[in-house]
Amino acid sequence: MAEQPQAIYLKDYQVPAYLIDTTELRFELADDQTLVHSRLKVRRNPEATSAQAPLELHGHESLELCRLAIDGRELDAADYHREGELLTLARVPERFELSCTTRIHPQTNTALEGLYLSGGMYCTQCEAEGFRRITFYMDRPDVMSVFTTTVEADQARFPVLLSNGNPVASGEKEGRHWVTWEDPFPKPAYLFALVAGDLQHIERPYKTMSGRDVSLRIFAEPKDLDKLDHAMDSLINAMRWDEEVYGREYDLDIYMIVAVDFFNMGAMENKGLNIFNTSCVLASPQTTTDAAYLRVEGVVAHEYFHNWSGNRVTCRDWFQLSLKEGFTVFRDAEFSADINSRTVKRIEDVTLLRTAQFAEDSGPMAHPVRPASYIEISNFYTLTVYEKGAEVVRMLHTLLGAELFRRGSDLYFERHDGQAVTTDDFVCAMEAASGRDLTQFRRWYSQAGTPTLRMADDYDAATQQYRLHVEQQLPQTPDQVEKLPLHIPLALGLLDASGADLALAEGATTQVLELTEQRQTFVFEQIPVHPVPSLLRGFSAPVRLQYPYSRDALVFLMSHDSDGFNRWDAGQRLAVEVIQGLMAQYRQGEALQLDGALVDAYAAVLDDESLDPAMVAKVLSLPSEAYLSELADCIDVEAIHLARQFARTELARLLEAPLQRRYEALAPTGVYAPDADQVARRSLRNLCLSYLVALEAPAHLARARAQYDSCDNMTERQAALSLIAHSGFETDAAAVLEDFYQRYQSETLVVNQWLAVQACDPKPGALTRIKALMQHAAFDLRNPNKVRSLISTFCGINAVNFHDGSGAGYAFLADRIIEMNRLNPQVASRLLTPLTRWRKYDAARQALMQAQLRRILDSGELSRDVYEVVSKSLG
Ligand code: TRP
Ligand code: ZN
Numbered sequence: 001m002a003e004q005p006q007a008i009y010l011k012d013y014q015v016p017a018y019l020i021d022t023t024e025l026r027f028e029l030a031d032d033q034t035l036v037h038s039r040l041k042v043r044r045n046p047e048a049t050s051a052q053a054p055l056e057l058h059g060h061e062s063l064e065l066c067r068l069a070i071d072g073r074e075l076d077a078a079d080y081h082r083e084g085e086l087l088t089l090a091r092v093p094e095r096f097e098l099s100c101t102t103r104i105h106p107q108t109n110t111a112l113e114g115l116y117l118s119g120g121m122y123c124t125q126c127e128a129e130g131f132r133r134i135t136f137y138m139d140r141p142d143v144m145s146v147f148t149t150t151v152e153a154d155q156a157r158f159p160v161l162l163s164n165g166n167p168v169a170s171g172e173k174e175g176r177h178w179v180t181w182e183d184p185f186p187k188p189a190y191l192f193a194l195v196a197g198d199l200q201h202i203e204r205p206y207k208t209m210s211g212r213d214v215s216l217r218i219f220a221e222p223k224d225l226d227k228l229d230h231a232m233d234s235l236i237n238a239m240r241w242d243e244e245v246y247g248r249e250y251d252l253d254i255y256m257i258v259a260v261d262f263f264n265m266g267a268m269e270n271k272g273l274n275i276f277n278t279s280c281v282l283a284s285p286q287t288t289t290d291a292a293y294l295r296v297e298g299v300v301a302h303e304y305f306h307n308w309s310g311n312r313v314t315c316r317d318w319f320q321l322s323l324k325e326g327f328t329v330f331r332d333a334e335f336s337a338d339i340n341s342r343t344v345k346r347i348e349d350v351t352l353l354r355t356a357q358f359a360e361d362s363g364p365m366a367h368p369v370r371p372a373s374y375i376e377i378s379n380f381y382t383l384t385v386y387e388k389g390a391e392v393v394r395m396l397h398t399l400l401g402a403e404l405f406r407r408g409s410d411l412y413f414e415r416h417d418g419q420a421v422t423t424d425d426f427v428c429a430m431e432a433a434s435g436r437d438l439t440q441f442r443r444w445y446s447q448a449g450t451p452t453l454r455m456a457d458d459y460d461a462a463t464q465q466y467r468l469h470v471e472q473q474l475p476q477t478p479d480q481v482e483k484l485p486l487h488i489p490l491a492l493g494l495l496d497a498s499g500a501d502l503a504l505a506e507g508a509t510t511q512v513l514e515l516t517e518q519r520q521t522f523v524f525e526q527i528p529v530h531p532v533p534s535l536l537r538g539f540s541a542p543v544r545l546q547y548p549y550s551r552d553a554l555v556f557l558m559s560h561d562s563d564g565f566n567r568w569d570a571g572q573r574l575a576v577e578v579i580q581g582l583m584a585q586y587r588q589g590e591a592l593q594l595d596g597a598l599v600d601a602y603a604a605v606l607d608d609e610s611l612d613p614a615m616v617a618k619v620l621s622l623p624s625e626a627y628l629s630e631l632a633d634c635i636d637v638e639a640i641h642l643a644r645q646f647a648r649t650e651l652a653r654l655l656e657a658p659l660q661r662r663y664e665a666l667a668p669t670g671v672y673a674p675d676a677d678q679v680a681r682r683s684l685r686n687l688c689l690s691y692l693v694a695l696e697a698p699a700h701l702a703r704a705r706a707q708y709d710s711c712d713n714m715t716e717r718q719a720a721l722s723l724i725a726h727s728g729f730e731t732d733a734a735a736v737l738e739d740f741y742q743r744y745q746s747e748t749l750v751v752n753q754w755l756a757v758q759a760c761d762p763k764p765g766a767l768t769r770i771k772a773l774m775q776h777a778a779f780d781l782r783n784p785n786k787v788r789s790l791i792s793t794f795c796g797i798n799a800v801n802f803h804d805g806s807g808a809g810y811a812f813l814a815d816r817i818i819e820m821n822r823l824n825p826q827v828a829s830r831l832l833t834p835l836t837r838w839r840k841y842d843a844a845r846q847a848l849m850q851a852q853l854r855r856i857l858d859s860g861e862l863s864r865d866v867y868e869v870v871s872k873s874l875g
Pocket of ligand 2: 302306324325328
């Protein structure tokens with residue numbers, strides 16, 4: 001890039017000068033090129049400020065303009081001005097028809113934005129600004145148009161031609177055929193989609209709550225046709241759920257999902273024609289783990305829910321991205337919680353938030369849920385916009401209660417159907433429906449950074465008063481120094497000495513306090529005994545909680561708290577403290593000594609057969625290295641790894657008998673099904689096995705190998721594979737990896753898991769193994785799933801190897817980023833994440849990481865994506 005890319009600001013937003021009422025597209029797909037013909041009915045926007053405004057069309061530099069005409073009059077280069085991504089027409093009539101032809105090259109499109117080839121099939125990805133790589137257009141979400149699309153291609157090689165809406169005409173001529181699709185709902189260009197390929201599909205009928213018939217179809221390559229049933233079941237469950245919980249039904253005659261292998265993200269909610277990464281739609285017992293089954297269910301639901309939260313009501317501009325993403329993540333999380341275990345789902349979501357989103361929020365890319373500026377919008381599809389955005393919606397749900405929240409969402413959908421709106425419109429609807437003043441609550445959208453709640457308490461037996469003192473601390477973030485207090489729902493309960501909940505306001509056992517000031521004291525009257533507080537139940541706000549819990553209190557909460565989430569969290573807090581204690585011993589050169597309190601607590605949970613095995617597995621899972629790193633001021637990679645490994649091995653040694661007993665008792669009965677009961681049993685059984693194998697005893701290794709050999713499903717096989725592969729038994733590790741590859745080499749997604757298992761092997765020498773795997777036939781730098789499996793897994797999870805003191809891991813990653821910057825800027829930019837965290841490491845590593853960031857910056861022409869993250873990281 002000759003000039004440095006410029007930032008775009010929310011405060012500069014202006015309504016579009018023109019509107020596009022209808023959009024007619026015709027695609028001629030051919031081997032070396034695609035011609036795109038468009039006919040747009042354009043008129044001046046009556047709400048635009050200036051009557052003389054020029055028409056500004058977006059078009060990527062790669063677009064070849066073949067023809068441009070207004071009302072049939074051909075234009076030449078003197079009639080318009082093309083510069084960067086803009087094509088400007090200074091004078092246009094008040095109302096006119098614009099015709100345009102562009103030539104594009106999907107065959108060489110490795111960025112996977114716009115129209116590209118995945119395997120041999122054509123597909124599109126237009127969010128956020130990919131449509132401008134197809135034709136010149138007002139590529140902004142507040143320009144909504146009715147689309148009619150004709151796709152023409154070779155009939156034998158591309159028998160299936162799809163676009164948004166309903167097919168209305170088709171024909172054939174000399175080996176080529178065409179289909180015309182009509183989508184009656186006005187939509188922004190980012191929701192446009194096209195697919196052409198040799199695909200097969202499964203189909204199911206669905207009747208909506210008002211009695212309309214819909215045909216549900218899921219398309220894939222013929223070899224994957226047997227892996228679509230779970231996605232179909234998930235779709236039907238999601239459709240029913242949205243009718244029941246939000247009163248929303250589907251609105252077209254057809255709903256299509258297409259599975260593609262080359263995809264930058266998880267999936268995309270194009271109107272009536274979702275396009276999915278194969279990793280988020282295909283599932284079969286032999287190739288898919290339980291975790292992946294749940295992910296498919298969640299992503300299918302997420303994209304379906306966008307039909308209302310995103311498509312029918314869309315975003316005014318990309319600063320409002322969380323309007324659709326935060327709300328839709330909240331909706332899919334509630335769906336999954338209703339269908340599966342609510343507590344386990346919450347634990348998983350909070351774990352992601354507290355490790356990755358908190359880390360993002362304290363790094364150089366920190367931004368509010370509604371960012372105020374960006375250089376490249378693709379960089380803002382973040383954990384903050386998605387996950388923290390969902391937490392903000394969840395807090396509204398907590399503050400208003402389910403009933404008023406539903407009234408608010410009804411009002412929002414009714415008021416804004418067919419419009420492009422803002423997060424503030426969403427809050428306004430919630431305010432209007434509930435009668436509550438959410439002025440202060442709005443700060444959650446504009447202030448970046450994770451608040452810390454510092455709490456202390458005291459109890460007066462004479463007056464029976466229990467007092468809770470809370471202080472909110474708001475961190476500084478880039479560009480935001482001054483912060484104002486937030487409106488925070490704090491759910492809590494108070495436990496008596498027997499572990500029972502005390503009755504609080506109106507007899508409830510959980511009460512929601514509303515924090516609004518920087519310092520506040522809450523007084524609870526008629527509290528008969530000094531209670532143990534259970535704070536922030538269900539993780540009622542995305543904050544860090546500081547309260548001086550004793551280890552005894554944590555053990556007590558672990559076994560008594562009526563809030564399942566806090567029961568688990570008490571165990572995590574205890575384990576964090578214990579591991580941090582071991583880290584201190586390690587740094588002082590002392591012999592490591594595991595606190596018996598943790599062992600006793602784990603023994604009690606392991607023995608409790610009345611608990612849901614899935615919960616037992618969660619409670620007995622030690623906090624991850626990533627979470628321990630997030631909690632550290634300065635990350636000591638070795639100390640974290642060694643202390644955690646020591647705790648794991650010690651727990652295994654002291655609990656070997658009960659672990660072995662539960663492992664045996666949880667042996668599978670009957671054939672595999674990904675149902676809640678079986679998933680729970682497998683999760684605990686595999687956790688027991690992981691402790692046992694940590695003992696590095698031949699008997700336990702044999703146990704893992706027996707499971708690997710005899711099981712009938714990928715959940716058990718993959719768990720055994722990674723335990724053996726990461727063990728010190730190198731011959732067995734090599735043998736099992738080879739066996740796995742031989743079994744599954746034709747299953748792309750399974751081979752990707754095989755790459756990921758090797759990428760996170762903590763044994764020394766990982767980088768050499770990664771480099772060798774990059775040369776393997778199973779690897780392909782152009783396929784984002786493979787890059788994520790091998791490179792992102794190594795750099796993001798295998799901390800001891802990636803952060804090797806030599807800096808070789810950093811140099812390796814920088815090389816990959818420089819390479820990917822040319823091929824696929826979105827993926828390249830995401831690869832940068834581990835390097836953006838350099839401030840959290842020791843001085844030597846800081847210098848090494850900064851040097852690599854600078855090397856990337858100086859490496860030549862950087863995409864906007866990579867430039868933004870590198871420059872902000874160094875800045
Ligand atoms: N809107 C999609 C979702 O969250 C996200 C998405 C899919 C995306 N593909 C993308 C975002 C490519 C940016 C670029 O459901
Ligand atoms: Zn989404």
